Amino acid sequence: MKYLLGFCLAFCFSSVSYAELTVSKGHVRAVPPGQKVSVAYMTLTNNTASDIVLSGAQSPDFMSVNLHRTANIDGIMTMRAQDELRIEPSQSITLAPGGLHWMLMGLKGELKITDQVPITLIFADGSQQQLSLVVKALVN
Numbered sequence: 001m002k003y004l005l006g007f008c009l010a011f012c013f014s015s016v017s018y019a020e021l022t023v024s025k026g027h028v029r030a031v032p033p034g035q036k037v038s039v040a041y042m043t044l045t046n047n048t049a050s051d052i053v054l055s056g057a058q059s060p061d062f063m064s065v066n067l068h069r070t071a072n073i074d075g076i077m078t079m080r081a082q083d084e085l086r087i088e089p090s091q092s093i094t095l096a097p098g099g100l101h102w103m104l105m106g107l108k109g110e111l112k113i114t115d116q117v118p119i120t121l122i123f124a125d126g127s128q129q130q131l132s133l134v135v136k137a138l139v140n
């Protein structure tokens with residue numbers, strides 16, 4: 001938390017976009033050695049008076065980061081890729097097990113509990129927001 005605060009103090013006020021979207025409860029799920037796929041969860045809150053549209057994300061620790069939505073279709077749990085995520089003014093959207101999540105594919109190293117994973121959120125207007133998410137065990 002100290003690290004995140006320091007990061008925020010250093011960078012949050014250099015660009016308006018950093019204060020517009022609050023990211024809380026962000027974490028990446030730890031995976032057993034050899035497993036190359038994980039997920040990231042977080043709560044996104046729009047503090048502005050206009051819509052914020054997320055169009056993707058990337059991380060140096062993974063080959064790809066994609067937004068997915070888990071859905072129960074005719075009794076079968078499936079994941080559908082989402083092209084974008086629109087967050088309306090004052091709205092909070094929670095990415096959590098059973099719903100929206102960042103699908104992290106192609107893990108390049110290892111994910112150990114308490115590690116920090118850098119993730120860059122990419123918005124439809126081309127702006128970006130840097131995050132550092134802590135790695136947690138399977139449970140929330």
Ligand SMILES: [Cu+2]
Nearest residue numbers: 068079101103
């Ligand atoms: Cu997924």
